[in-house]
Amino acid sequence: MLRSSSSSVFFFFFFFFFFWVVVVSRLLCPAVCLTQEGLYLHSVKLALSDPSSSLSSWDPLDATPCNWVGVICDHTSSVTALDLSSLNLAGPLSAVSPLLCRLPSLSFLSLSNNSVNSSLPSDLSSCRRLSHLDVSQNLLTGSLPSSLADLPSLRYLDLTGNNFSGDIPDSFGRFQSLEVLSLVYNLFDGVIPPFLGNISTLKMLNLSYNPFTPARIPPELGNLTNLEVLWLTECSLTGHIPDSLGKLSKLADLDLAFNYLDGPLPSSLAGLASVVQIELYNNSLTGELPKGLGNLTRLRLLDASMNHLTGPVPDELTRLPLESLNLYDNAFTGELPESIADSPNLYELRLFKNKLTGELPKTLGKNSPLRWIDVSSNKFSGQIPSTLCDSGELEEVLMIENSFSGPIPVSLGNCRSLYRIRLGYNQLSGEIPSSIWGLPHVSLLEVVDNSLSGPIGESIVGARNLSSLILSRNSFSGSIPSGIGSLPNLVDFLASDNKLSGSLPESIANLGQLGRLDLHNNALTGELPSGIGNWKKLNELNLAHNSLLGSIPLEMGSLSVLNYLDLSDNRLSGKIPIELQNLKLNQLNLSYNRLTGDLPPLFGKEVYRNSFAGNPGLCGDLEGLCDSRNEVKKQGYVWMLRSIFILAGLVFILGVAWFYMKYRNYKNDRRAIDKSKWMLMSFHKLDFSEDEILDCLDEDNVIGTGSSGKVYKVVLGNGEAVAVKKLWGRIRKESGTNGGDLEKGGCNLPDDGFDAEVQTLGKIRHKNIVKLWCCCTTRDTKLLVYEYMPNGSLGDLLHSSKGGLLDWPTRYRIAVDAAEGLSYLHHDCVPPIVHRDVKSNNILLDGEFGARVADFGVAKVVDSTGKGLKSMSVIAGSCGYIAPEYAYTLRVNEKSDIYSFGVVLLELVTGRLPVDPEFGEKDLVKWVCVTLDQKGVDHVIDPKLDSCFKEEICKVVNVGLQCTSPLPINRPSMRRVVKLLQEVSSDNPLKKTTKDGKLTPYYYEDASDQGSVA
Template sequence: MPSAFSPASSMFAQVSSKWSLLVVVFVVFLVLVSPAKSDEHQILMNLKSKIEKSDTGVFSSWTEANSVCKFNGIVCDSNGLVAEINLPEQQLLGVVPFDSICGLQALQKINLGTNFLYGTITEGLKSCTRLQVLDLGNNSFSGEVPDLSMLHELNFLNLNSSGISGKFPWKSLENLTNLEFLSLGDNPFDPSPFPMEVLKLEKLYWLYLTNCSVTGQIPEDIGNLTQLQNLELSDNELSGEIPAGIVKLNKLWQLELYNNSLSGKLPVGFGNLTNLMNFDVSQNRLEGDLSELRFLNQLSSLHLFENQFSGEIPEEFGEFKHLTELSLYTNRLTGTLPQKLGSWADFNYVDVSENLLTGPIPPDMCKTGAMTDLLVLQNNFNGTVPETYANCKSLIRFRVNNNSISGTIPPGIWSLPNLSIIDLSTNQFEGPVTDDIGNAKSLALLLLTNNRFSGELPSKISEASSLVSIQLSLNQFSGQIPLDIGKLKKLSSLYLHDNMFSGPLPYSIGSCVSLTDINFAQNSLSGKIPDSLGSLPSLNSLNLSNNKFSGEIPISLTYPKLSLLDLSNNQLAGPIPEPLNIKAFIDSFTGNPGLCSKTDEYFKSCSSGSGRSHHVSTFVWCLIAVTMVLLVLLASYFVVKLKQNNLKRSLKQNSWDMKSFRVLSFSEKEIIDAVKPENLIGKGGSGNVYKVVLNSGKELAVKHIWPSNSGFQGNYRSSTAMLSKRSSRSSEYDAEVATLSAVRHVNVVKLYCSITSEDSNLLVYEYLPNGSLWDRLHTCHKIEMDWVVRYAIAVGAAKGLEYLHHGFDRPVIHRDVKSSNILLDLEWKPRIADFGLAKIVQAGEAGDQTHVIAGTHGYIAPEYAYTCKINEKSDVYSFGVVLMELVTGKRPIVPEFGDSKDIVNWVYSKMDSRDSMLTVVDPNISEILKEDALKVLRIAIHCTNKLPAFRPSMRVVVQMLEEAEPCSVTNIVVKKVGESSPSFSRHYNST
């Protein structure tokens, strides 16, 4: 008979069975999870050990005692497993162990962006199959990117400016159909056509492929990516027209296509992109009118400069309430500038220069007081300067030169507190410069040439203490030159010629210690020439011709190294100082009947009294010269002894600390043992350089920094500057080495590691077997290089320097750019070397200053020589000299240039005609390519402008050089250059 309790018993049994199952599952879970957590702890501690440096303290919580979920920058999921690694902008320096961290089985996000990470992105990344976010941008990785096709769940990929190179695995993008954000720009990939695989990523809202060697045309099907909000394809080699399909992208708020070779007109229907806020297609070959843009009333930033647009600027631009940035310069635009422009928005800047625009300047572009730049130069504007701009206290640059504007300058404009440049040249302005100019404390350039300004130059101008250049020539100024002109300590050029100035030249002018160029010709100045002019240490050009100066020529004028002197047509008398009585200045003294000379037959012979004076001055001059020679010889003796002592001393066998910046195949012992006299290949101002041949046969260059200074100046061959003394283990030294280690570019010499001890510092670099460009151009090791070879070296070196200036958050300034610091590898590819004097310029600063003139005579920018102030433009000047070397084949300083002249002055003297310029081109360059060489010579002339503000950036220099590619490169067989010629030819024909 069945029991009455059977059903209950059965039910109890079922419940017990279920609980037992849950307990088993829980136990299994604990068994699986606990080791996983233990493994994750070990993985993250391994990651910490691979990061060599972080000053942010981010790893303070990464201890054995803490749970991984309590680590700074780590986010865990609900199961306590690591889901995210978030360590951006933490100053991390080291190699990422991707093979290890992809063992974190729940990992969905890796954000290590904006650090100093290096090494390669290894194949181990493939194992991060659950990854949704990968951000490695703004780092210093090297090598190629591995196949990414296994990362199916990825929706955010940022490798922008990460240092990767070579072939990118575009094919693998086909599998990443969840991608919404793709940023691969600013990496030196191998050139490839626009990756069609991208067109399959229909969820993309962000596509950044700027500056990553994309070629060919933008495909019509770009319009299929309808979710795109940001599309950036700038700084590539794209050609053809902007495809019509782009007008389908009506969610776009930013479209940037600048610096390509796009042509044709804006596509019909472009006005449908009504959400567009930022549009930049500058530096292309686009044409047609701007009518399609009149509907884009959300625009805040519009850049169309350096194209071939024509027609009128749409009147609707004046109604755009958000427009704050407008750059239309260097086009063919006509008509007037919309008069309501700026009436609604907080305009930042307007640049419509170099067009064919007419009519008045709109009055309200600084209505809200935010404008920094008003640039309308080289047009046909007329009318007057609107009085409203006298209240534009934010204005930094006011340039209206080369127009037909007239009237007086409204009161208040002269004294605008932030104004740096006021350029009113070549107009029809009249009236005076008013006293309030003394309040213009930021004014650097005052350019008023070729107008009808009149009246006296106010004495208050001497209180505008930032003035660097005053150019008032070809006006109607009168009266005396202000007596306090000497207060202008930064003044570099003073052009007052072709006016009606009278009275004496103030003695205080000798206190303008930065003056390099003075031109007071065609005035009515009188009295004696002040001998204080001879105290100007950097004076290079002095023109006092066609005045009424009297008395003797001051002997002090023989002290500056003048390249131009003109005292003609005055009332001077007495002997011509012997050091000035040279052939170069033969016309400098004509029109002065009272002058005499003992040696020059063109002047009357000096009397005996004058002869005695001449002998005395000659004796003084010789005494000074002998003293200077003795001082130089004495200093040279001590320097040589110091170098000999450092060469002979062997390295102490102390404890050494090696910091590697790349994957190394050698030990510190191999390097240290090889630093001995028989391996010496060069001496520099900071130490000696040795060639090291490893057991594997690999060649390296080792710089032994002298104990007395731990700077890095001096390449494999030579150097001329020394840094101030400091401890070899100072934090400054470590900081500079860290900077060098982050520099990774195909045209910059590789730094492998740093080896330091208490009294020595060794820097281990790659060895470049073909020496320096200087060797190949100027020494007994020179070779015959035709223009194709030289051009390719110029472009490569420019790209290396561009990387130093623009590849970091803060520019790296070289400070000793010269042909001996451009080294050549086995395939003759150039590398920028010896940037150890580089300093990091703090963001937002105008420049750097030091009390040591670092650099090499003939390459030093003029402003550096007399102010010790530098920025990137100082490097640009030096690079311009290198370009002149490549074009002319001449050294920067040779006797044929004449006394106190260098290659820059010599080239400038040949600029009067094309035929004259052709004479400076190296005769070893074939006739068919001399025209191409002249293109680069013109770029060199831009680079060596005396005013740093007028020199191009290195980024622009690279662009100009690429546009100057020899027209007939493909039709020329490159001449053999040693045994390496075949590989050299392949490399540069593909560039």
């Protein structure tokens, strides 16, 4: 019994001692248990900023780091690989490189897609076993250390997407094992060095999108006999393509696009036995495609578009397993080989803007999975092949500006995969097959300027995705089907110069997205339909040269974005609604009708004289109309006195009514604001409450009104001011008012811009982006509270009598500020943000004329895959600012913003509006181009600007023209635009210089999709 008790006591003390040993050892674990390599890595964690807590699993209490995120060990628990890519880490690389190189087995290191900064440290050469180094997509700067070439095992080196500059070091020619070298998207400004041809082990050489000094392709690159990928896009390459590249027998991808290469293609390219794709687009290559291309039995993609190539399309190309053939915008002649229809893999064929003749092969599409065909702007003739959609995959048929004849194939009506059909400017005849009208996915149907006839098919009711219906200049007849009103996405309905008859269907008033309705020069009768007040997005209405009856509807005066109205040469009668004075019209024509009564006072100006001609019963002050004032003068002095008394009485009555309305609105507003139901969401530290905001929302503080709501100036208790946008409530919204901002020429916006505005401005911080303090919401009302901009918008100031306040230095500063704001959206936001409505009215000015980009009601983030935004169902933006490809493809990305900003630059230089009746059918961009060609730059520059700044102004004009290039690929990125603007003025304070006097921009250049510098 005693022994049993003693044993129990012994075991009790043993377990007690063991427990405390474990506890103490865990407390001392950082110094005792963690391996030496783990201690090094834990020090790396402490040296870096980790705002997302991505390294939270790096616990110093662990015995080994092998289970930590991104850490890979071998069987001996020694760290062999460290993958810290895309973890949102920040900090100087030089602070961690000595620690990393103490890991004796480290062979793989990736810090890709973080915010690591400073320069690339030279002590990385002490990581002797390193074979894979990836620090791409970071913020590294400076020149490359020559010591990198001393790493004996390095096979993979990726420095893409940083700020490295200067020359590529001479030592790089000494790499012993390097297989991949990628320096894409940096700022290297030397030449591509010939010594890279000494790295015999190279399999991939990527140097694209760097501002290299213009020079030829080094012939020595032909010595890289193991090379599989040669990517030299936009490297300022000049001269001929060297014959030596034909020796690269293992090359699979050759990309020399977007350079200044000239001369013929060397015949030696036929020796690239392994090549899969060749991209040579956007150069100045001449001559014919070389013979022997038919020997490239693995070639899948050939893109030699946008050059000056001539001659026929070689028949031998059709013997290749081509999937994509892009030869557009050259000078190819002759007929297309019939055998191209036998290419079994061909899904993309783009040959537009050439001089090709003859007929398309009759079996084109029968034996291949054809998806996109664009042969526009050639001299093709004959009938459209009926086999284009035999595979059932055809999505786009673009054949505008040719001489195709005959009927449209019935087989296209069975092609339910189609979403774009453009057959305009040909000689097509007959009726459009009824099944084509109702294709469910088609967004664009254009057959303008042909000889087509017959009615618009009733089956159009099934075209639920149709956005643009363009039928002008044909011989269509019959009435417009009632089903047209059931197309929810229809934006453009253009059917002028046809033989349409009957009245407009009542259902057409249901088209809430309609932006343009042009039916002029037809035989339409009847009255204008009721309910056209639903056309809140209508920008252009042209019903001239018909036989319409009845009066002009009063609700037409509520179409807030309408700026083109032509109802001339009809049989309209009655008075002109005084509500039309509410419209901001650039074009008004009501001539040659049967209108009567007095002219609305606002239209009694000489500029409108021709707008009302041919209406005998119409009276007003314009020449040609009866002058009612003469009748008054004949009544003498008594009538004048009577008028004075009547006027005084009216003033008194109006004053009382005004006071009553103000009092009633004040009471209604006070009743509408139930402070207990408001929810406040702040995005910055606030020193005011929602009560201060709500107490000031009365009519005396209104500083602007748009279709999205009212804007108030609110002075807070601390003396500071804020701007409050009160969006229209549900009642206004349901009646058709858009939630976005359509002021001054906006075209089409989504239904509710509040969420986009809050989600965008609530996250971003930049000195040139307007600051969103907070938002206040109830069930029916939404308020957005911004910083107050005393000088209003750039558009209002520039195009008003106060435009003289904007001298050239001020305009230049505004341009740079706005460019930096947009550059932040495109390049520094993750994911990037596309504004989609860049215009002068959305650039606000503070008290010192500093610029802020504003109004993000239609902003969109870019797809994380990097492919840009998907196709929009409607066009968002403002007329005069919309990029041409946006209206053509309905696809939008950063290049659309860059075009719009280019228009703003031209506004600043010219002082003119983007759309002006003086331009005729042109917009500001075309006017500037034509005026420069015909009259010179002096006729473009705003005469208010001092001539001493002419040199700088000319440079800004050049930047604006680059931004508004018709081809998106030719437009510079916003980072490039910032750099170009900063370089405009030699004494510009927005520049920084290094000790050696070289320019250092605030933002590194992103040439991912930028255009060349003219």
